[in-house]
Amino acid sequence: MKMGRTFLRPWGGSWCAVVWLALALTCACPVQAKEAIPLGDEPWVEARMVHISEELRCLVCQNETLASSRADLAKDLRDEVRGLIRQGKTDAEIKAYLVARYGDFVLYRPEVKPTTWALWWGPAALLGLGLGLAWLALRARRAKPTVPPAPMALSDEAQRLVDAVLQDRDGI
């Protein structure tokens, strides 16, 4: 016992530092507390909540998922999703619940339905259109016969001059 205590004494200084560091970190915590999604008591609820929220957009910071956003509303909505999970709602039902309130915008992967067809197939359709136009343009160009330039008609005066020159050359 005595040995232990004396053994510990030299550590006093550094323990103190550790305690101070720990205190400093705890003090810093409230500032950072918002970053971590507080894990509830039920890990299965949290796991499903995170899984669902990763597919959902935070409406306040629109490029963040509901799972990662620190906005107040995101926190409320995560709580709401937890509640719905506990009520035994399926993923699809939970998403439908949010879409009914905030619209398709909350979904990172919007449903395929007539109003989102343009979104889903638009790029492919535009690419197809572009390729089709390019093919048509190329085919039109290839089909056009390459006509040799028509012989130029000379005026009488010019023809006489040319004849004269040619005769001269022949004469040499």
Next chain:
Amino acid sequence: MRLALIPLIVFLALVAFLAVGLKRDPHEIPSPLIDRPAPTFVLETVGAEGPRFSPEQMKGQVWLLNVWATWCLPCQQEHPMLMQFAQQGLAPVVGMNYKEIQTDQDEAGQTLAASTRLSMARTKTAAWLKKHGNPYAVTVLDVDGRVGMDYGVYGVPESYVIDKTGLIRYKVVGVLTPEILTETVRPLIEKLQHEPLPKSEAS
């Protein structure tokens, strides 16, 4: 010659799309609740002795639901416009105070009881309205923001035009500017006030 015009047309179309895109506010998310029944609720009002409020009480008249909070700076900017609107008496404005108490803990770190938060919200809201003027026919307190969630509120202020039958007909995200009020909200309310009530509702 006609083929040569295609890139120009494509370019102009692109410019048109981008020009429209530039003018649109990405924070304005179209509400799926337009032309749907306004979600029902029963909430405490600011006047403690006053009865609780539910949207059903407004059936038969066109009204404006304004979601706000005393901590919301744009709401203060909007306030004079709402005062003017209320004074003109075109339609009643119901205020929904959204999450007035932003913390769920007191100074000592103790979790606040729902009833405490409600009374805190009531006191703060009443004091603010007394100081700045009250444009609201009724002010309800959505302390935990659950009703706001049903309305798809994702920021304050937001305003909803609700018709005689209780359908949400229009939603304004952000401050009600004089332009929005005179060009959109007032004409819409006037139009909706001329819409007859369905026979079953009129009785």
